Every structure is written in C-alpha cells, then in structure tokens.
Amino acid sequence: MVKEIMSGNEAIARGAWEAGCSFAAAYPGTPSTEIIENLSVIKEVSSRWANNEKTALDMAIGASIGGLRSLAAMKHVGLNVAADPLCAVGYTGVNAGLVVVTADDPGCHSSQNEQDNRLYALLAKLALVEPSDSQECKDFIKAAFEISERFDIPVLFRVTTRICHSKGMVELEQPGEIPVKPYQQNRQKYCMLPAMARVRHAFREESLKELEEYANTCALNRIEWAHDRKLGIVTSGISYQYAKEVFGDSASILKLGLTNPMPKALLREFCSAVDNIYVIEEGEPFIENAIKSLGFACTGKEKIPILGELNAKIVRDALVGQEAQAGYSIDLQAPPRPPVLCAGCPHRGFFFTLKKNKKHIVAMGDIGCYSLGVGEPFGGFDISTCMGAGISGTIGLAKALEMQGDPRKVLGMVGDSTFFHSGLTSLIDVIHANANVIACVLDNSITAMTGHQVNAGSSKDVQGNEVAAIDLVAIIRALGVPNERLRVVDPLDLKAVQEAFTAAVAVKGPFVIVTKRPCALIKEVARANAGKHCQVDPDKCVGCKACTLIACPAMAFKDNKALVADPASCTACGLCMQMCKFDAISRVGE
Template identity: 50%
Template sequence: MKKLMLGNEAVARGAYEAGVLVATAYPGTPSTEITEHISKYPEINSEWSVNEKVALEVAIGSAIAGARTVVSMKHVGLNVAADPLMTVAYTGINAGLLIIVADDPSMHSSQNEQDTRYYGIFSKIPVLEPSDSQECKDFVKLGLEISEKFDTPVILRLSTRVSHSQSLVELEEKEKIELKPYDYNPSKYVSAPANAKKRRIFIEERLKELSNFADSSDVNKIEYANKKIGIITSGVAYNYAKEAVSDASFLKFGMSYPLPEEKIKEFVQNCDKVYVFEELEPIFEQKIRSMGLNVIGKEIFPIVGELSSEIIRNALLNESKIVIEKIEDLPQRPPVLCPGCHHRGPFYVLKKLKLHVAGDIGCYTLGGFEPLNAIDTTICMGASIGMAHGFEMARGKEFAKKSVAVIGDSTFWHSGVTGLIDIVYNKGHSTVIILDNSITAMTGHQENPSTGKTLSGERTNQIDFEALGRSIGINRICVVDAYDLKALEETIKEEVNAEEPSLIITKRPCVLIKGAKFDFKDYKIDPKLCTGCKLCLKAGCPAISFDGKVAKINDSLCVGCGLCKDLCKFSAIVEVVK
C-alpha cells in the first residue's frame, strides 16, 4: 500500500517498520513532527527529553542496552548534543543508533545556517541523506543496519524541504527485531584514556570499511544520460537538479559521508563537464578536488540559503548573481507575536523602562523587532541568563540594575537552569524573567517539564519554577500576571534594584493552546475619543491598525486580552457590551 507522507512522517514510519523500540527528541523546526508521529506507534517508547544532549544520552543508553533507537533534533540541537556524539563515535553501540538531524537552509526558523555533514566528518561517523519521503523511510532502516554492521552511530541528515514536503511512500510490515542482550563491556564503553586509545584505532579501520561500503552499495547511484553534463548532488538538491537539467548524467549520493571515491572517479572521467550541486557548504566539491579531479561548484552556485531548480538553471547560464539580487529585493513580511500573546506585556514594560534585555530562543525572540524592539541579544538556547551575568561581570553591579534576562519556560528547562545556578553560586545580582506560557509554543505546542504532561499526554510531575528557585538559594521570587502592566512595571523596577538575584515568573497560557480558558472580552475603538496618538501600536498587536487618523480593531484577529485598553490614555478603547 502507498501513502502520501511528509518526510518527517515517513521517518517515523521507517522507525516503526525497522523495529525501533526507543525514540527520544527535543522539539525544533524542522524536525519536530518526527517524534510526534513516532508517538502514535505504541510499540515505540518515545519521549520529549529536556534537551538534545539528554536526548542523545538516553538514546545511547538505550542502544547499549539492546534496543534499536532513534534520536531527533534540528541542526543547532546537534551543537548541544556534540559532547556525547564525539565520544559515542569511539565507544560504538550495541543495537542500532540513528541520530536524525534536520538542517534549516535559509534559516526559516533558526538563528543560523549549519551543515550537519561537517559533524559526520568531525566525528568520523557515516551520514545518510534522503531526497524524498520514500528514501526518508528506507534510509532509517538502512541507517540502523549500517549502525549495527559497523558498530557506529549513524547520522540521517534531513533539510526543511525534505522534512516538510510530501511524496508517496510504500508501506511495509514491521520487522521482527528482538531486543539484544545488554552489552556488558566496560573496556568498550568506559571511555577512559586507556580504552579510548584502542577505540581511536578502531575508528580509522571502521572508516576504511565504510568507504568501501560507500563504493559498493547502491545507496550511491550513477545515472548516465547526456554525458556532456554531469551533476554530482544529494538530498533535495538532486530533485532541483533533475527538474532543471533532466537529461544530464547524475551521481547521486545517498551517503554523504564517507564518499564513494571509485564511483566519483568513474563518473568524472566519463562526463565532459561535471558540476557539484550541494546545499550549503562545498563539502563534496572540496573532497572531489582533493582527489585531483576537476569540477565546477560554488564559483557559480550560491553557498548561502536554499537551492532551487531556478538557481541551477540560471547558474548554468552564468546568471547566478542576478538571481541572488532578485531574491534579496523581494519585499519582506516579518513575523509578529500573535494577538493576545503572553509575551507582549512584559516586552512593552521592558522597553518602557529602557532596560538592557538578554533574550533567548522561542516565540519571544520576536520581541527584538519592530515595534517592540525590547531585546538586545539572542544567541542560543539558554544563553540569556549566562549573558545577563556576563553583563554584570563586565560592567558591574550598577549595570546589572539596568539589565534583565528573559527566557521561556521550555527553554529554561532546556539549558537555562545551569545559568541561574551560576548566578547564585557566583554571587551575581541579575534579574531573570521566565516567560511561562505553559507550553513549548514556537515549535507547535509540545509538552515540557512544567506542563505536567508527557509526550503521550500522560500526567506526570509538574516541576515548579518557584520551588526550584528557592532550592538553589534565590530569596526574591515573584509571580506576575503577564497582562497586568502596572504590576509588571512595579515588580521589575523593584527587582532590578535588589542587591541579590531575582526571579520573576510571568504567567498566562499561550492563546493558541487548545482548551485553555481565558476571561477575555470584546473591545472596540470609540472614534470620538481616539486622538490618533498611536500609543496603542507600541504593543505591536496585529489586530490594531489605523483607518485614517483613528485606530481600528480587526474583530477577526482580536482575542480580547485588553492590553491595548490599558495602554490608551484617552479611554478610547472600550468594552463591547453584549
């Protein structure tokens, strides 16, 4: 039977069919749906881990214990998981371990643009790269087989378009994979220097075997047609190239690392002119040129952003620069916080108080843009708290009184806890604001340690921010309604001036949470009272606009949070009496 599937859904199906018993992940676009779909298979024990490092560590334990295991994350998540990754490359595994990483070319929902293939090269473990949903499913099975055959973790590299595009997938029955015996082998799994030195030699031998496999396996395919033009490519770039130059000859890599050197030599020798078309970094190109072969790559294809069939067509016509200029000149529509968003009130107050704000990763990152402009910095998950302490370390206690860190509830559990402990331990004075909207909102409403539910919706211990703060030695802890601007302002003023660390927790659930209850009302503008001062626009709510000189509320967008009413000094925003 065939079914139309997203790439991420097909990965989940592949995990099911391959007999995976354990799946871990931390949500992050474009990888989130993998684990959401896996959770629909009761045969697989799946979880949202607190962060990607923990997710990989749980997965490593599971694989050594004998269960086929997958762990999923986005590209920046692999940075968080890099510590265990580098060492499990040495120790190897017992049952198969597949590390699924979704890159985000063009940074649709990411703070940077990375190429996960480098992690394969860095750690010397194989990287597979599917080009459509069928390969997403098939490569999960293949990856687990390679993992077990060569005693190695395997990276499955996806990208936004592969993860979120649909194509037909042939469904098969679930394989009967037994739980392997627990592998008690301290000389292998205790990565102390004496053991690691021996495993270092094993890694090099394994890499040679994997290189031979890359040449002999049909995971890397040569498709000869018109030999005047040869194209070497992988992943979604293969589809773009096929659409742009359908009659060319192709060498398609399903295994991005290590590369099949003999197949490359054969292909380049048999084609008049060879182009390397790869998304993001010139990894293939550099390797092929190091083999003494002449190919054309990033001198005509862009190194920045997603590729497309249009880009390859124009590049082959020597018009790549024009294409890039056209893309840059397109009008931009920046994302905005939703109407009624929990984060809008705190950011409005922080801007009003002219405080320096160390921001973090989440919906609230949008507080750094017009019209709120309330965030000074955003670097990576959990960095806000450490950075606020860094402000104080560099510029003193008085600067700390003009600064705060803001972080979401899920991001705090991910990697903010340690920064808060660091402030307390090192006698800092920073004020930390946890924006608790009761969910992991940015990636589509996943549960986290403070929601009281697991991935499967089961009730679990609900970890308390206040109790945690007290347990690590914070004496000043305040809980404030995110919509109460007066209380927010008074609390923040008081806490930033305290001579010790402060923790402020702003609470209100995300307005998009299904089933959440709100005491919101309907509002309208009284045109007779509106002076056109535009103060109501400073909160950045997309439900408010101006019709001539008078403000206007869009009923189809407004959720009735009443924040704009509190901003209006002329009482022009009034409740609709029904």
C-alpha cells in the first residue's frame, strides 16, 4: 500500500477523486482553499472557483441532480452565504452523491468568528460526518458519498483548521470508474414549491430515522473499550486525538464520525456501561446536549472551554488536573508581530491617502488582505463584519450619521474578488438608494489573502482554461455611475488617489473609486520586479521620517536615517519616493 504524508485538505481531495467525484466547486476561504486547488489538477474532476459559496453550492447541487458525484467546499462563514440552497437541498435530497465540506476555524486563526457548523446539520437536516485526521478525511469522504446516495441525503463534512492544515500518513487507493447516474426528471422531488416541500419534509424525517439506525452500527462510529469501564469518553473530530493523547488506553472511548443523526442507541449502550462520562469536543456542546437529552449526566463544557481551539494540554488540565511542571520563562517581552500589508502592496497607497482624509470620512472594511489596513499606523476602518458588508453596510451608517448631523461621508471598501462575491449586489443597493457614500473597489487582480486564487476578473480558470474575464469597471458603469462620479486610479500614484478622494468628498450621493494594480506577490508581477528595489541616499536623507508613514515592512529607520533594510522584499513600488521631499530615495536594479 502506498503511503503519503498529506494534509487534511489534500486527503479530502484525494478521497473525493477515489470516490468518483467528478464535479467540485468552492469559493476560496482559509482553511478550506487547498481542497479545490488539489482537485483542480485532476483532469477527471471538473473543478471551479465560484463567485461565492452560494453559487458554488448551487452548481454542485445541479451536478448532483444531473447525475455526477459532487462536492462543494467552503470555510465555516461561507456556509452562512450558502445556507439558502443548503436548507433546500436538505429536502430535495440528491441523485448522485453530494458532499458539502465546511471548514470551521476554532481559535479564529483567520476568521471573524468561531461558529460551530455542526449545528447546520440539525437546521438543514443533513447527515453530518466528522473525520479526525488526514487518513479519515480520505476514508470518510468516500463513506460520505455512499451515505449520500444510499439515504438520498446531502452530507455535511465538517473539518476544522487543525484537521485541514495538519499532515499525517495516508494510505492511497486507486480511483475507480467515474460513476454517472442518468438524469431523471422528478418534479415532486426537485421542485420545492409548498406542496412538494411538505411531502419532501416528511420523507426527510423518515430517512433520518433510517440513517440513525445505520449510525448506530456503522464503522464511522466505534467504541474502543478499555480494561475497566470507570471512565468513558465521547468525542469526535480532532478532539479524539487529544483524548487519546491524554487518556491513551486507560479510558473507554466512543469515537463518533457520523454525528447527525446522533446514534442514540449506541450512545445509550456506551453511557450505560461506564461510571463517568466525559465529552470532549471543540466549540458548542453538540454531543453533550445529545447525551444529556438521553438522561445521562456527563462532564463537558463545564470543564472543556467553549472558546478557542483545544489541544492535549488544555484537555489534560481541564479533566486530569494541572501538573506542576518546570519550564522556561524570562522577564523579557517579545514585541508583537501582527500580520501587515506586504512590501509593495498596492493597498498601501489607498490606506495612506484614506488616513490623510480621515477628517471627512468614516470607513467600513471588508474581508480580504485590505482588512490588514485596520492596524497601525493606518487605522483604515471602524467596522468590519463579513463579505460584501463593506459596501452595503455604508447605506445604513450614512443615514444614521446624516440624522445625527454628522457631516462626514461614509466610505466602504471591497476587493475585486469580494466585489464579485457579494459587493456587486451591495453596490446596486448603494446606487439604487442614491446613498451618500463612497464605494471603493480595491482591485488587485486576484483573490490574494487566501493564496492567489483566480476570480471572475481573471482570464484563466482554476484548471488553466482561457475564460472571459469580467470587467468590473464596465459593470460599475453599466449600473449608471456617470464618469464624474467614478475614478479608476493606480493606488501607487498618491496624487491620483488624493484627487479621487477630494472629488468623492466634494459631492453628495454615490461615488465610486476603483484602485487598480495587481498584487505584488502574483508570480508574473514578482518576476517583473525581481532585482528592483529602492535605495536611500544617506547623504540626502535628513531623517524626517516622512517615508516611514507608509509603514512599509521593507523600510527601517536606524541612526537617524531611513534605509531599505530588506531590499529582497522591496518591489520598488515607489511610494517611499513620493513621500520624500529631499529626493533621497531612488530605484535601483531596473
């Protein structure tokens, strides 16, 4: 058997391929992004980046009903966007298997919240599968496709950051034939009008009972009995690994892999056989509540934190007690190292100018690299919630400020990918409401934060095919934004950005600013900039520190002089040159 070390995301992609999945769609989002990236190199699987999570799931549902085993993948908050089709497909069920991967982020490694998407399985009435390592990611995804078809139900496949981004050994198998189920018209099943939906709801309640029977005996749920039965642990997902790490073989463990519907008979069997029950799970008391509803007392969230990510030490400290253990500490603070806008980042010119105009503006942010603009020294925005809200949220905020007599204009920002995701519908609201706001699209030609995925503005798709690039400026013009209320500027041209801000603040009503400049880390851009960097002439530098106001990580200030301390990361973007009144900075290597 061939073994390979794989991340959870790689194993999910491999498992889907081995299971004969032939359609996959997703919107990039950490920690889920690498699933599609790994599937996209397999030519038998039609893989695509969708505009948002809802369109991704819509596509996958269409493919499933059409007869292809299909997968949609997204980060946890993405499932909120896709919740509408998710709840509908809970009723329709599938033709070929449908698996929806939700990658949750306990600990908020790169997310705005820690929501536990297992709760969606209850809401949308789906089967819920939770792997606990890379091997199970591969094995369980295959089981998930089987369950989906056998019980005519979509499967919610719940992983977490620590599963997605951890690697472990995985035994590879060979993919079989790609199964294609014939498409068959069935309006009673697939058209969710009220009369049909009522019938399908009844079907789903019955099918969940059958699935529960299966869950009681299937291999995804198993008991590991210890010699004595004093202590029983019920757990799922990554928490199983922490339970094994802490308790080894000294406690009996009910390891759950299929957690909706809950295998009640199995839970009863296990809980009746042990003296004390610990429930070890990250996030919400999902399993704990199920056990308590069966009338068993257990220890769960009263000791295991509901906040953040778990590890073996947290579990040990909570359930076994803290060991007094020697370690190291020194009385010296490491200065913080928050993530920052990269050297050469085009957003820097926008945020520097925004800060200069802050007297006239209240800003709202959004989700993407530009969310890093909130930090020092820019303090780029006051409010940031979710994707698209950076534009639509401005409408309400502007009205509120107007009613308070606050003369400041509200500005909102999205990126290019975010514009296509949900910023477009938000901008339509702004235009249609004639809202007194400045809507900014920071177009860096890529979905950058998640690691450079193509989007609707790109001329190639994820599999490298030539596709029609959508021109977002043309869309904005088509919404009826006249030339005098639209500026398309290079964010590295500080004068042009300031001119746009001045014009935007001067008029009442909607104004749109599009900054256009590709991310400096895009391979072709980086190649074109290779070897170029800026250089400070120490004889001309007077130490005024003006160049440090742009907060470029490639620059430093030492011995009363500015210097380009990291020429390798400097892209010679020239912002620092524009800041210098003494002509002390020049480009070299061109």
